[in-house]
Amino acid sequence: MTVTPFLSIKNLTVKFGGLTAVNDFSMDVMPGSIHALIGPNGAGKSTVFNCISRYYQPVSGDILFQGTSLMQTPAHGTAIRGIARTFQNLELFNGISVVENVMVGLDAALKRDGKRLSPRQMRLEAEAILERTGLADYRNEQADALDFGHQKLLELSRALAVRPKLLLLDEPAAGLRNREIAALDRLLVDLVRKEGLTVILVEHVMQLVMSISDGITVLSFGQKIAEGLPAEVRQNQQVIEAYLGREGGAAA
Amino acid sequence: MDWQVIWLFLQQGVASGLVTGSIYALLAVAIVIIFKTTDAPNFAAGELFMAAAYVALYLLVFLALPFVAVVPISLGIAFIAAALFYRIVLQKIGSSAAVTVNVVIATLGLSFVLKGLVRKTGVGDVPRSFPSIFGNDTVMIGQAVLTMQDIGILVLAVLSMTIFFLFFNFTRTGRAMRAVGMNPKAAVLVGINLRRTRMLIWGLSGLLSSLAAILIAPKILMTADMGSVVILGFAAAIIGGFTSLPGAVLGGIIIGVVENLVGLFISSRAISVAPFVAIMLVLVLRPQGLLGGKVAVKKV
Amino acid sequence: MPITLPAKLGSLAVALIALIVLPHLTTGYVVYLANLMLIYIILALGLNILIGETGQFGLAHVAFYGIGIYTTAILAGRFDVPFPVAIVAGMLLAGAIGFLLGAVSFRMRDIYLALSTFAFGEAMQWVFKSWDDVTNGPNGMRIPQASMFGFRITNDHDAYYIVLAVTIVVVLATVALMRSRLGRAFRAVRESEPAALALGVNVRLTKVIAFTLSAVYAGLAGGVYASFSSFIHPDSLGFTTTILVLTMIVVGGLGSIAGAIMGALILGLIQELLRQAPSYQEIIYGVILILFMMYAPKGVAGAIKARFGRSAAK
Numbered sequence: 001m002t003v004t005p006f007l008s009i010k011n012l013t014v015k016f017g018g019l020t021a022v023n024d025f026s027m028d029v030m031p032g033s034i035h036a037l038i039g040p041n042g043a044g045k046s047t048v049f050n051c052i053s054r055y056y057q058p059v060s061g062d063i064l065f066q067g068t069s070l071m072q073t074p075a076h077g078t079a080i081r082g083i084a085r086t087f088q089n090l091e092l093f094n095g096i097s098v099v100e101n102v103m104v105g106l107d108a109a110l111k112r113d114g115k116r117l118s119p120r121q122m123r124l125e126a127e128a129i130l131e132r133t134g135l136a137d138y139r140n141e142q143a144d145a146l147d148f149g150h151q152k153l154l155e156l157s158r159a160l161a162v163r164p165k166l167l168l169l170d171e172p173a174a175g176l177r178n179r180e181i182a183a184l185d186r187l188l189v190d191l192v193r194k195e196g197l198t199v200i201l202v203e204h205v206m207q208l209v210m211s212i213s214d215g216i217t218v219l220s221f222g223q224k225i226a227e228g229l230p231a232e233v234r235q236n237q238q239v240i241e242a243y244l245g246r247e248g249g250a251a252a
Numbered sequence: 253m254d255w256q257v258i259w260l261f262l263q264q265g266v267a268s269g270l271v272t273g274s275i276y277a278l279l280a281v282a283i284v285i286i287f288k289t290t291d292a293p294n295f296a297a298g299e300l301f302m303a304a305a306y307v308a309l310y311l312l313v314f315l316a317l318p319f320v321a322v323v324p325i326s327l328g329i330a331f332i333a334a335a336l337f338y339r340i341v342l343q344k345i346g347s348s349a350a351v352t353v354n355v356v357i358a359t360l361g362l363s364f365v366l367k368g369l370v371r372k373t374g375v376g377d378v379p380r381s382f383p384s385i386f387g388n389d390t391v392m393i394g395q396a397v398l399t400m401q402d403i404g405i406l407v408l409a410v411l412s413m414t415i416f417f418l419f420f421n422f423t424r425t426g427r428a429m430r431a432v433g434m435n436p437k438a439a440v441l442v443g444i445n446l447r448r449t450r451m452l453i454w455g456l457s458g459l460l461s462s463l464a465a466i467l468i469a470p471k472i473l474m475t476a477d478m479g480s481v482v483i484l485g486f487a488a489a490i491i492g493g494f495t496s497l498p499g500a501v502l503g504g505i506i507i508g509v510v511e512n513l514v515g516l517f518i519s520s521r522a523i524s525v526a527p528f529v530a531i532m533l534v535l536v537l538r539p540q541g542l543l544g545g546k547v548a549v550k551k552v
Numbered sequence: 553m554p555i556t557l558p559a560k561l562g563s564l565a566v567a568l569i570a571l572i573v574l575p576h577l578t579t580g581y582v583v584y585l586a587n588l589m590l591i592y593i594i595l596a597l598g599l600n601i602l603i604g605e606t607g608q609f610g611l612a613h614v615a616f617y618g619i620g621i622y623t624t625a626i627l628a629g630r631f632d633v634p635f636p637v638a639i640v641a642g643m644l645l646a647g648a649i650g651f652l653l654g655a656v657s658f659r660m661r662d663i664y665l666a667l668s669t670f671a672f673g674e675a676m677q678w679v680f681k682s683w684d685d686v687t688n689g690p691n692g693m694r695i696p697q698a699s700m701f702g703f704r705i706t707n708d709h710d711a712y713y714i715v716l717a718v719t720i721v722v723v724l725a726t727v728a729l730m731r732s733r734l735g736r737a738f739r740a741v742r743e744s745e746p747a748a749l750a751l752g753v754n755v756r757l758t759k760v761i762a763f764t765l766s767a768v769y770a771g772l773a774g775g776v777y778a779s780f781s782s783f784i785h786p787d788s789l790g791f792t793t794t795i796l797v798l799t800m801i802v803v804g805g806l807g808s809i810a811g812a813i814m815g816a817l818i819l820g821l822i823q824e825l826l827r828q829a830p831s832y833q834e835i836i837y838g839v840i841l842i843l844f845m846m847y848a849p850k851g852v853a854g855a856i857k858a859r860f861g862r863s864a865a866k
Contacts, residue, residue, distance in 0.1 A: 045495050050552065053750050081754030091750075093743035097809065107733045108752035116677050119731050162751065293663050315801070344846045355604075357802050358845040360795055364838030372831050483674075490667055525678040528671035535668040539659040552746040 004067055006031035007052070007166060012061035012220075021047045023222040025061070029166075029215075034192050034199045036209045036230075039219035040242065045202040046088050048219070049168050052200075053078050053085050065166065066220050067087050079108040084164035086155040088171050090201070094144035096136060098154055102126040105208045106163025112163075126161065133157040134183060148175035156184075159189075166198045167191070173205040181205060185212055210234065218242070254473075265513040269388070273508020276466045279485025280492065281413065282460040282502035288433035288495050289453045292355035297461060297486075298479025299363035304330045304462035306479065307372050309382055314375070319385060326466060327459050336452045337362055363479070368444045370476045372376025377476075380533035382469035405467045412463055413501060416456075420497070451470035454549055482493050484511070487527045491534055493541035503542070558794065575712050583708040584826055587780055590719040591773050592816040596800045597726050597809065598769025603798070604806035605730065607742030609666040611794050612653060615676035616646040618789040620774020621695075624686055625784060629696040636700055636848055639775030650767020654760040655752035659701050673794055680786035692785035695778050710781030718776055722769070723753055729765075740809070797825065803844050805853025810835040814852045 005028035022044040029035045037045050050056040052063055054075040060213040063070045065081060073081060086103070093101050105127045110116060117125065125187055130136045133153050138146055143154060152175055159167060169188075173181050189212055191197040203209050209216065210232070216233040218226040220242040233239055279301065286294045294300075308326040311317045317427045318327070341362070343353050371377055386404035389395050420426040431439040432449045440446055461482075472478060488507045492499025507527065534542055575583050595617060602610045623642035627633040633641070657668055671866050681690045695785035698705040705711045729735050737758045740748035778784070796819065804815020822840060848855045 036660050046552070055552065055746060055749060074751040074754075076752050076754045079750060087747065089552065091552055091744040091747035093740055093747065095743055096739050098737065100739070104736050104751050104753070107736060110733075112753060116733075156746075158751070184728075248770075287663065293666070341842055341846060345849065353609075353802060354805065354845045356666075356847050357799060358842050360799070361838040361841030361845065364834045364841065365840075368832065368834030368836075368838060374837065389653075486667060487671075490664070496665060523674055523681065525682075528675040528678070531671035532668050532675070535660055535664050536656045539661075539664055541664070550746060 007202040008064040012060045014061045026044035031215040036216045037212040038202045043219040057074040084159035084162035085168035092143045098140040099126045102161045109163040170202045261516045263394045263396040269509030269512040270546030271402045273505040276484045276488045277501040278464040279502025280488035280504045282457040283489045284500045295364040296359040299366035301461040302463045302479035305367040305465035307422030308466045330458040331455040335451045338454035380474045384470040385394035491542045582818030587821045590715045592820040594773040595797045596812040596816040598766045599813040600801045602766035603736040609763045612669040612673035615673045616770035619646045620771035621778045622777040623697040624775040635698040642769040642775040646771025647768040651764040654763025658759045683738040683862040698779040805851025806851035
């Protein structure tokens with residue numbers, strides 16, 4: 001392949017105490033693609049995210065972002081380099097308003113550009129993002145007053161406010177209704193195809209994964225067990241056994 | 253200072269340190285059991301201790317009751333008062349989606365109330381002394397001199413902590429308390445009554461404070477501000493990692509011995525600041541306490 | 553029923569006029585009380601930055617207040633430094649020590665942070681009491697009469713407008729700060745450190761800044777106090793004073809500027825009224841705290857917000 005990967009994980013190993021959470025894991029993500037990272041619960045998907053966003057320190061391995069290692073970047077530096085994320089179990093700023101949550105994301109984008117906006121402009125920008133994710137009606141609510149699905153969308157909005165080049169989404173469809181999943185599907189495709197974002201998606205909702213992913217990597221017990229196009233992964237016997245078989249074909 | 257004096261001071265410091273340390277250990281246990289089961293530090297611990305001492309003093313001196321009656325009545329009053337505070341105030345706060353800070357402020361409120369009450373009764377407005385239970389005859393241990401009161405404190409403190417540990421580990425109620433400390437949700441699932449258990453914990457903590465107060469009161473001057481002694485219980489709890497009971501006991505002994513050695517070798521003026529410096533040093537070097545585990549990275 | 557903007561501005565204007573004419577209508581004692589309340593407001597706003605906004609349980613506030621008082625008094629009294637300069641020096645010293653305290657304790661959380669900063673406060677009080685050569689030790693120290701910008705402050709009336717002006721500037725600066733990027737970073741750290749990091753907030757630095765700023769506020773409050781007070785006794789610089797300020801911001805409503813101001817006024821006044829009945833002071837104060845925590849856990853600001861909708865408390 002001639003294109004250099006946008007994000008390249010090389011031989012990543014993460015341990016907690018004596019427990020190996022991720023073992024010698026490698027993965028390449030191409031620019032402008034949606035790459036899904038799937039696997040049973042506890043497979044180490046979120047741990048990989050936590051390493052990319054520099055929250056966890058791996059025992060060994062390297063992560064290259066646009067060709068440069070992330071290992072020298074502090075956790076608070078990843079947003080400035082253009083990486084934004086959401087969290088599996090929600091890490092919203094619960095006690096403040098929906099619009100202010102998004103403004104914290106905007107702050108990161110502005111810091112990167114070395115710009116400042118007036119409080120009024122900040123608010124308008126934040127509201128524009130909420131408009132896009134369908135949360136505009138809730139902008140003045142306190143974040144913890146939203147239901148779970150909307151909180152997921154708020155995390156997405158906050159991450160988009162960073163104006164990232166790489167977006168890490170940890171189960172964005174959890175708690176969403178079918179109609180909302182369809183909207184999320186359209187939004188993500190829009191972001192990638194029109195705005196050139198790269199997305200890594202951890203998701204259990206197979207309908208979403210299969211319809212929008214350009215590539216899929218399958219993790220099980222911290223090991224990569226398969227990788228390829230959606231159609232290939234769907235046929236992979238090991239994947240069916242480790243994941244689809246056990247979690248129930250119904251999800252697929 | 254020649255070696256003989258140093259050796260003498262060491263013996264005296266360790267012996268006296270064990271005595272006061274056993275009291276700090278009791279207080280630290282009283283603080284830690286509350287923190288473990290309700291996730292909030294009890295900032296009224298000092299005033300519970302102080303008020304308990306005054307209750308005992310009142311029964312003993314003003315009502316002229318005998319010791320055998322004073323001790324159980326005092327312990328009972330402390331148990332009931334602390335349990336009621338949990339039942340009436342903290343349970344209400346806990347059910348209104350409050351954060352730890354609200355519990356802390358409520359315990360501070362209790363400490364003000366107790367101080368005010370003691371001053372208001374007229375007993376607490378002048379310094380008083382508490383009669384010695386075991387007398388002040390002296391005993392030599394090696395070259396160290398201890399009074400019978402000292403020996404009594406040490407023996408009773410160790411005895412009561414032993415009983416407490418047996419209770420905590422081998423009775424149904426004790427095990428329920430430990431379960432609540434480890435994982436309240438799981439404890440509820442196996443049928444433990446959370447509120448009742450926490451109420452008992454508060455009562456028990458009050459009882460331990462009261463015991464510590466009756467034992468140490470003859471050795472210190474009684475004022476409404478004597479609750480400040482309990483900061484040493486907090487210091488002991490910190491050294492022990494704040495959630496470990498054996499750690500709390502060890503912390504109490506360490507604080508007691510170090511305090512006495514500082515007093516003998518450095519100066520008595522330094523004693524008053526030593527515990528604070530010790531707390532800061534321990535926490536700066538090990539933010540989770542001496543015997544606490546590693547600082548955990550929050551799981552996300 | 554949300555409170556409208558004109559209603560807000562109207563009540564602000566009324567309050568301002570009342571504050572300006574206050575000394576002309578009342579006796580010296582009320583003016584003294586007003587000065588004290590303004591000092592409490594500065595102290596409460598400072599502690600609210602650390603505890604209310606950033607969620608860091610620093611309990612050494614009174615230490616920085618003391619540093620502000622002593623620095624100002626010593627520089628002005630012994631070295632004839634002009635009062636405004638002495639006050640700024642007190643702020644800077646308090647800020648520097650606050651920075652150090654924040655820098656060594658950023659790894660601590662909750663109970664550990666509370667206890668280590670409490671211990672720091674107690675140790676500082678010991679220093680005030682024991683460093684005889686500098687602070688005159690346990691007997692307390694006389695504070696020289698201040699003169700600022702050409703006129704002398706001989707009584708509470710003279711000081712009032714200066715204290716009021718400083719407080720208004722502090723309130724406005726705090727409002728601006730809380731709407732700024734740094735203000736949002738404070739709240740982000742309070743609500744979720746992992747998310748704050750992922751959004752580019754330097755959590756460690758933000759905590760240290762909160763510690764420093766909070767200390768600067770307390771140092772300023774101390775310096776201003778020294779400008780109208782004639783004596784400082786180290787006994788008044790104990791944990792009880794930190795607790796008083798802490799209860800102000802909790803009763804007012806953590807994380808709310810209006811709450812900190814209301815809390816300072818309410819508890820400051822209760823404290824002062826109860827002085828008339830010293831034997832009941834502690835009991836009543838304690839009961840008030842307990843009742844507040846039981847029935848208004850989010851403070852006055854939270855209760856108003858719940859009653860009148862969002863716009864009121866912010």
